[in-house]
Amino acid sequence: MYSKILILRFPREVAHKPIVCHLVKDYDLMFNILNAQVLPRKEGILVLELYGEKKNFKSGVSFLKDQGVKVTNADQEVKRLEERCTHCGACTAVCPTGALHIRRPEMRVEFEEQKCSVCELCITACPTRAMRIRPTNKMFFE
Ligand code: SF4
Ligand code: SF4
Structure with missing residues (x-):
């Protein structure tokens, strides 16, 4: 099992899409949402602990980036x-x-x-x- 706390920043164009659900459905990952917020310009920020097999984790993060989500590690x-x-x-x-x-x-x-x-x-x-x-x-x- 591999786990990291990630900060996901969703640009306005994709903030309404259920992108995170695909991490579970398509990449066999699990997550705990630690914090979530929609900024005034409709961008979304989600802080979550993402965990699963390491190769799935990497594929899932690549998927997020392909969707236009900015992914960074939290301290x-x-x-x-x-x-x-x-x-x-x-x-x-x-x-x-x-x-x-x-x-x-x-x-x-x-x-x-x-x-x-x-x-x-x-x-x-x-x-x-x-x-x-x-x-x-x-x-x-x-
Ligand atoms: S932290 Fe976990 S592994 Fe370590 S002593 Fe406690 S129960 Fe055992
Ligand atoms: S250094 Fe910290 S994170 Fe690593 S095994 Fe020890 S307690 Fe756990």
Whole structure:
């Protein structure tokens, strides 16, 4: 599974078309909409987490660009949903920076965000989807 947070800017001519639906139907991708806005000149901006197989992801993004949508990556950070973490330790095996590590003797998995390189390896390694990628700021619509 591959996932990224993308900022999609739809020019006025295509803002009314159901382009994003094709990502699901034709490219077998899934998405979570994080924010959406229509600007005064009728351009649309959509911030979404898009995920699926990497080759489908690339094809889907190419499709968006072919439709005239401007696609950019959002600045991202990794967060842990504490209530989802079972402290199974799977993420500590893949984390290259030691941001995720086991505290002994309690055997609890700690997450030190300041050590995180946002490599995203823990996101696919976590069986409960406790590790999430998020945009670092909310200034998408400036
Ligand atoms: S893999 Fe997920 S559930 Fe397991 S310790 Fe890491 S964050 Fe928690
Ligand atoms: S994104 Fe990479 S560096 Fe950050 S906690 Fe996950 S595995 Fe470790």
